[in-house]
Amino acid sequence: xxxxxxxxxxxxxxxxxxxxxxxxxxxxxxxxxxxxxxxxxxxxxxxxxxxxxxxxxxxxxxxxxxxxxxxxxxxxxxxxxxxxxxxxxxxxxxxxxxxxxxxxxxxxxxxxxxxxxxxxxxxxxxxxxxxxxxxxxxxxxxxxxxxxxxxxxxxxxxxxxxxxxxxxxxxxxxxxxxxxxxxxxxxxxxxxxxxxxxxxxxxxxxxxxxxxxxxxxxxxxxxxxxxxxxxxxxxxxxxxxxxxxxxxxxxxxxxxxxxxxxxxxxxxxxxxxxxxxxxxxxxxxxxxxxxxxxxxxxxxxxxxxxxxxxxxxxxxxxxxxxxxxxxxxxxxxxxxxxxxxxxxxxxxxxxxxxxxxxxxxxxxxxxx
Amino acid sequence: xxxxxxxxxxxxxxxxxxxxxxxxxxxxxxxxxxxxxxxxxxxxxxxxxxxxxxxxxxxxxxxxxxxxxxxxxxxxxxxxxxxxxxxxxxxxxxxxxxxxxxxxxxxxxxxxxxxxxxxxxxxxxxxxxxxxxxxxxxxxxxxxxxxxxxxxxxxxxxxxxxxxxxxxxxxxxxxxxxxxxxxxxxxxxxxxxxxxxxxxxxxxxxxxxxxxxxxxxxxxxxxxxxxxxxxxxxxxxxxxxxxxxxxxxxxxxxxxxxxxxxxxxxxxxxxxxxxxxxxxxxxxxxxxxxxxxxxxxxxxxxxxxxxxxxxxxxxxxxxxxxxxxxxxxxxxxxxxxxxxxxxxxxxxxxxxxxxxxxxxxxxxxxxxxxxxxxxxxxxxxxxxxxxxxxxxxxxxxxxxxxxxxxxxxxxxxxxxxxxxxxxxxxxxxxxxxxxxxxxxxxxxxxxxxxxxxxxxxxxxxxxx
Numbered sequence: 001x002x003x004x005x006x007x008x009x010x011x012x013x014x015x016x017x018x019x020x021x022x023x024x025x026x027x028x029x030x031x032x033x034x035x036x037x038x039x040x041x042x043x044x045x046x047x048x049x050x051x052x053x054x055x056x057x058x059x060x061x062x063x064x065x066x067x068x069x070x071x072x073x074x075x076x077x078x079x080x081x082x083x084x085x086x087x088x089x090x091x092x093x094x095x096x097x098x099x100x101x102x103x104x105x106x107x108x109x110x111x112x113x114x115x116x117x118x119x120x121x122x123x124x125x126x127x128x129x130x131x132x133x134x135x136x137x138x139x140x141x142x143x144x145x146x147x148x149x150x151x152x153x154x155x156x157x158x159x160x161x162x163x164x165x166x167x168x169x170x171x172x173x174x175x176x177x178x179x180x181x182x183x184x185x186x187x188x189x190x191x192x193x194x195x196x197x198x199x200x201x202x203x204x205x206x207x208x209x210x211x212x213x214x215x216x217x218x219x220x221x222x223x224x225x226x227x228x229x230x231x232x233x234x235x236x237x238x239x240x241x242x243x244x245x246x247x248x249x250x251x252x253x254x255x256x257x258x259x260x261x262x263x264x265x266x267x268x269x270x271x272x273x274x275x276x277x278x279x280x281x282x283x284x285x286x287x288x289x290x291x292x293x294x295x296x297x298x299x300x301x302x303x304x305x306x307x308x309x310x311x312x313x314x315x316x317x318x319x320x321x322x323x324x325x326x327x328x329x330x331x332x333x334x335x336x337x338x339x340x341x342x343x344x345x346x347x348x349x350x351x352x353x354x355x356x357x358x359x360x361x362x363x364x365x366x367x368x
Numbered sequence: 369x370x371x372x373x374x375x376x377x378x379x380x381x382x383x384x385x386x387x388x389x390x391x392x393x394x395x396x397x398x399x400x401x402x403x404x405x406x407x408x409x410x411x412x413x414x415x416x417x418x419x420x421x422x423x424x425x426x427x428x429x430x431x432x433x434x435x436x437x438x439x440x441x442x443x444x445x446x447x448x449x450x451x452x453x454x455x456x457x458x459x460x461x462x463x464x465x466x467x468x469x470x471x472x473x474x475x476x477x478x479x480x481x482x483x484x485x486x487x488x489x490x491x492x493x494x495x496x497x498x499x500x501x502x503x504x505x506x507x508x509x510x511x512x513x514x515x516x517x518x519x520x521x522x523x524x525x526x527x528x529x530x531x532x533x534x535x536x537x538x539x540x541x542x543x544x545x546x547x548x549x550x551x552x553x554x555x556x557x558x559x560x561x562x563x564x565x566x567x568x569x570x571x572x573x574x575x576x577x578x579x580x581x582x583x584x585x586x587x588x589x590x591x592x593x594x595x596x597x598x599x600x601x602x603x604x605x606x607x608x609x610x611x612x613x614x615x616x617x618x619x620x621x622x623x624x625x626x627x628x629x630x631x632x633x634x635x636x637x638x639x640x641x642x643x644x645x646x647x648x649x650x651x652x653x654x655x656x657x658x659x660x661x662x663x664x665x666x667x668x669x670x671x672x673x674x675x676x677x678x679x680x681x682x683x684x685x686x687x688x689x690x691x692x693x694x695x696x697x698x699x700x701x702x703x704x705x706x707x708x709x710x711x712x713x714x715x716x717x718x719x720x721x722x723x724x725x726x727x728x729x730x731x732x733x734x735x736x737x738x739x740x741x742x743x744x745x746x747x748x749x750x751x752x753x754x755x756x757x758x759x760x761x762x763x764x765x766x767x768x769x770x771x772x773x774x775x776x777x778x779x780x781x782x783x784x785x786x787x788x789x790x791x792x793x794x795x796x797x798x799x800x801x802x803x804x805x806x807x808x809x810x811x812x813x814x815x816x817x818x819x820x821x822x823x824x825x826x827x828x829x830x831x832x
Contacts, residue, residue, distance in 0.1 A: 005801050006555035012805060013558045014385075016812055021382045036826045052413050061375050065823035068374060074813075074820035081814055086774040090577065091821075148770045151763055232826040 023069035030067070034277040035231040040066040072236070079234040088146045093233030096144040099190045101229035101238060102137050105152045106356040114364040115161050118351065121367040122171045125341070131165075131173040131351045132203065133158060133358065134195060134310050137188035140180045154355045176203045190241050192227020193356065194280060197244040197313055204317035212320060217246040225279045243279050245269055252319055255292040256285060258332070268293060268316045283312035289332040291315075298323035304346040306330065306337070306367070311352035318350075330363040337367055369410040370530070371615045372568045374819050380407065388623065389549075397521045397544065400623065404524035408490065415488035418457060423520045425453045426498040427513070433505050434512040443506060450502045458495045462487055466690035490530045492687060494523050496654055501537040503658055510538040518544050527619035531612045533630040533650035540625060547624035557621030559804075562811050564614025569815040571779055572607035575600045578772045585764055586753050593765030594753035595733075600772070602736045603779045606635065609648070635783040638724035639716055640704040640731060651687070655680050670710070678702055691742040700738055704731060 033040050044050070044059030051057070068074070082090050094102045122129045138145055139152035155177055165173045179202050180187045180195075187199030195203070205211045225243045247269070254265040265285075273281040284291055287309050293316075303322040305311050307329060319325055326344065328337070341349070358364070369376055384403045391399055409416040429450035436442045459467075465483040472480050501522075504510040513519040522544055528535055582589055582597030589597065613630035620627045634646035644652055656665075663676040678699075685698020708716065716724060737754065741747035761769075769776075781787060794800045 003551060005804070006551045009555045009558055009805065009808065010551065012809060013562075013812075014382075016809070017378055017382045018386075020378045020816075024378065036824065038825070054413055057410050057413070060379075061373070062823070064374055064379060065820070068378075068820050068823075071820055074817040075824050077813065078817035078821040081817065087574075087771045090771065148767055150767050228826070234821075234824070 020069055024064065024067065027067075027069060033066075035072070035234075037231075037278065072234075075234045076236045080237075083235070089149065091233060093229050093235075094138065094146055094149060095233065095235055095238075096141070096146055098144060099238055099241075100137070100141060100144040100188075101191050101233045101235065102141065102145060103193050103229060103232075103356065105138065105150050105154070106136065106359040108154075108157065108359045110362060110364075111154075111157055111355075111359040114358045114361070115158075117364050117367050119161070119164060122165075124338075125349060127170075127346060127348060129171045129349045129351070130207065131161075131171070132207070132314075132353075133161075133173070133175050134199075134203075134352075134354045135175065135177050135180070136354070136356050137193065139355075140177060141188060154359065158355070174203075174207060176206065179203070179206055189225075189227050189229075191225065191230035191238060192280065193229055193354070194227065194310060195313065197246050200310075200313035201246060201317065204314060208318070208321055210321065211317075212248060214246075217248055220245040220247070222274050222279070222282075226277070227280060243274070243282065245282070246317070248320060250320060251296045253294045253296070254284070255294075256288045257290040257292075258288050268319065280309070280312075284315060284327070286312070287329045287332065288327075289329065289334070291327040293319045293325040293327070295319050295323050300324075301348075302326070302344065302346045303348050303350060304328070304341065304344070305350045305352060307352045308354055308357040308361075310354050311350075314352060322348075330366040331361075333366065369407050371612065371619070372565060372573075372815075372819065374816070377565075377816075377819075380410075385622065396623075397515075398517050400526075401517055401521045401524065404521065404526045404529065407526040408524060408529060412488055415486075415491075418461070418488050418491065419494060419524060422454060422457060422494060422498055423516070423523050426450055426501060426523070427516050427519045430501060430505050430512040430519070431514070433502065437506075437508070447502055447506050451499060454495050454498050454502075458491055461485055461491055463686075463690045493532050493534055494529060496534050496651075497537070498523060500534070500654060500658060504536065504538050510541055513537075513541075513544070525620075525625070527616040527623075527625070528627060531609070531616065532648075533613055533616060533627055534654050535627055535650070536654075539628065543625050549622075549624035553621045553624065553626075557618040559618070559808070560614050560621065561618025562808050564611045564616075564618060565815050566811045567607040567611030567614060567782070569611075569818045570811075571775070571782065572604050572611055573818070574772070574775055575604035575607065575779060578768060578775075579604055581768045582765060585762065586750060588759070588762050589753070589765035590759040590761040591754065591757055592761040593769075594750065596765070596769050596776075598733050598737055598740075598750075598754065600776075601740055602635075602733055603776070603783070605736060605739075606631075606783065607779065633783065633785055635729065635732070636725070636785070637728045637732075638721065639708055639713070639728055640701060641708050641713070643728060643732060644701070644705070651684070655684055659683060674706055677706060681705070688739070689742065693738055693742050693744065693747060697735060697738045700735055 030040055032038070041059065041062045044056050044063055046056055050059075065071075079091055082088075083095055088094055089104045092104050094100075094104055096102050118131065122131070135155055136152060138149070139154055155175070158175060162173055162175070165171050176187075176199070180199065183199075183202060185198045185202070186196055187202065188194070189196055201214065201217075222243045222245070224240045226240050230238060230240075252266065252268060254268055256263050256265070268284055270282050270285045273279055273285075278286070280286070284293075298321070301322045302324045303318065303326070305315060305318075305325060305327045307327055308331070309329075311327060315325055315327055326340075326346070328340070330337075369380065371377075388396060388399055388403075405416055405419075408419060429446050433443045433446045433450070436446065464485055468477075468480045468483055471477040501510075505512050513522070522535075522537060522540060525535070579597055579600040582593055582600060586594055586597060610631040617627050617629070628650060630648060630650050632646040632649065634643050637643040637646055660676055660680045663679060664672055665676065666673045668676070681698045681702035682695060683698070684701075685695045688694045688697070707713075716727065719727075737750060738747065741750060794803060
């Protein structure tokens with residue numbers, strides 16, 4: 001009967017919108033979105049003023065979006081729907097072969113500018129400098145990408161920088177593209193944009209002549225790691241992976257400073273993070289303003305690392321060869337870099353950046 | 369507030385529907401008026417005053433014009449005042465900046481300050497509705513509305529307040545006071561609303577992304593990349609606008625109102641003349657009834673008819689936006705329309721249908737190129753990419769197009785009545801009951817998923 005059909009359609013529609021509305025009101029609200037690494041919004045403030053200036057309205061919309069019932073499921077539904085209707089990569093993550101979730105090519109907005117700043121920065125220094133630039137996983141693992149993908153060609157853009165330092169004895173640039181392409185190990189995470197400890201190890205081996213052999217490290221494996229590309233892509237069905245910790249017993253002290261707060265630790269690995277969602281922070285407690293690693297067993301040799309988050313896995317290897325390593329993250333470090341270099345009188349300087357950071361960030365300005 | 373948002377669908381709508389159907393019938397319009405103001409004020413708390421002023425002014429003048437209809441001079445004066453206020457508000461808020469920019473080009477007027485006035489949303493629509501009301505009363509085509517609540521409800525009716533269709537008072541006069549909400553109409557409202565929502569969220573928004581991507585690389589995308597980009601934009605604007613009109617229609621039905629169809633598959637047109645009978649029907653109807661016919665319409669000598677068309681199309685262009693490219697767009701169609709009317713219209717009809725379709729589509733797409741860019745130099749740059757050979761298609765442009773190909777095909781099919789015809793055939797079978805429920809719930813889930821994702825912001829480096 002037509003009327004029966006109409007009635008059940010009305011019922012279904014009303015139940016759908018009313019049920020979600022009711023669930024939104026009733027369900028307890030989370031404080032934090034682990035996937036987005038941010039706090040979820042709190043209830044909007046209702047007053048004559050906030051209604052008039054529009055902030056109540058905006059805050060209500062944000063509050064509803066942030067605490068929408070089944071939010072994570074709906075986001076995943078959207079991701080999978082786009083994926084299966086031809087639009088792999090539309091959310092910034094390619095779902096590739098063998099469980100690889102790879103970032104789509106970054107926008108090259110600031111790449112050339114940052115390259116110029118780096119050139120000028122290194123020219124004005126007197127001590128040896130090494131620059132390590134890590135290509136995006138999508139460019140190295142081409143055979144894991146879906147067949148229809150945008151061009152990365154980030155390595156192309158770096159050829160100019162390579163040429164610049166070609167005959168320079170003091171400044172060296174190293175890009176682990178060949179060692180990664182030829183490696184038989186997993187050098188990038190499948191669910192994260194970073195290199196694995198294995199990838200960091202292979203880069204370490206290429207940088208330091210006296211590098212320890214892999215067999216000399218104790219390697220611990222921790223399961224259940226979901227990284228940044230997993231969060232970004234929202235393909236919740238993908239399996240988790242392992243984080244490996246390479247350790248050699250050594251006498252280190254780690255000082256971490258953020259603003260006025262300074263803390264001292266005796267381990268470079270912060271294992272408490274392995275119990276949380278953001279496991280990558282196990283390496284040197286994530287990205288801090290200023291970190292100093294001191295290895296008392298070694299002779300004086302001071303290194304400054306200017307970095308984004310890739311170096312957190314590399315620095316522990318290097319701590320076996322330098323008695324003091326200072327790490328600064330330009331996204332958080334607010335003092336003058338040139339002043340720091342003058343005061344601390346480093347023997348060597350190391351710049352470690354993922355290409356995607358270089359392509360988009362404006363923080364390199366801090367090197368001026 | 370926009371229809372395609374979690375806020376509207378899951379907060380505003382259940383609450384408003386709930387209260388509407390609980391309160392006694394005589395309070396329906398009063399409650400609706402409040403709901404309308406909340407809807408409008410949500411996005412523009414301060415501009416509610418402008419809309420209220422428009423309502424009060426036109427309500428008062430409507431009654432005065434009717435009362436003093438016998439006194440031709442007096443009633444005409446009232447009409448002029450009413451129109452001055454309506455168009456004055458519209459002129460100041462929408463066009464002041466544009467006109468002073470133009471005037472400043474003339475040396476004498478270079479002292480004029482730069483106006484930075486926000487545009488109250490919907491003012492283009494409700495102003496035209498109010499004007500139609502005043503003129504219809506003056507012409508005796510309709511009676512003035514005695515209740516300010518009812519009149520206010522008409523002007524501010526939230527389904528069509530923000531993006532039309534432009535609803536003439538005469539068309540809804542009876543519905544304002546004597547509508548009988550019923551199950552079948554409500555169910556149809558849901559069907560049309562869900563179709564419109566899907567058009568907006570699942571097609572228009574996505575075509576918008578394809579357009580953004582291709583536009584971003586348009587300098588190197590090649591000639592095919594440039595055309596597909598503009599085709600994506602053409603799909604975006606059609607599904608956005610017609611999706612919105614569908615939602616307006618559907619929501620109207622849920623409250624007992626019937627609005628006219630605003631789009632009739634414009635992209636299957638075989639001529640530009642036909643296109644304008646299928647695109648934004650309520651607007652072209654309004655211009656026909658309130659500008660073209662009063663000017664004499666086509667009951668004059670040819671030169672005058674052409675002038676009438678020139679005025680109508682210049683104003684139509686200007687209505688769309690306070691920027692020179694919109695006027696150019698309107699006049700572009702003016703030229704095509706008089707060419708079809710006086711020069712090659714009959715010849716066109718004799719050509720094979722395929723050629724007629726292609727002719728229409730090409731000129732429609734070119735039209736959207738003019739419409740799209742309010743910066744003339746960017747527009748010329750894009751035309752250059754469309755008409756000079758600078759490579760066929762770049763690798764990245766091809767990648768984007770392949771990704772969106774399933775959606776492009778769906779958009780093309782959805783631009784034609786094919787799916788409607790198929791559905792009508794299916795509707796007659798027993799299975800259609802289940803099919804309809806499944807399709808509707810699927811559409812709602814996918815649209816909700818898309819809307820929920822808009823707030824998803826994985827911020828990779830934050831440390832809290």
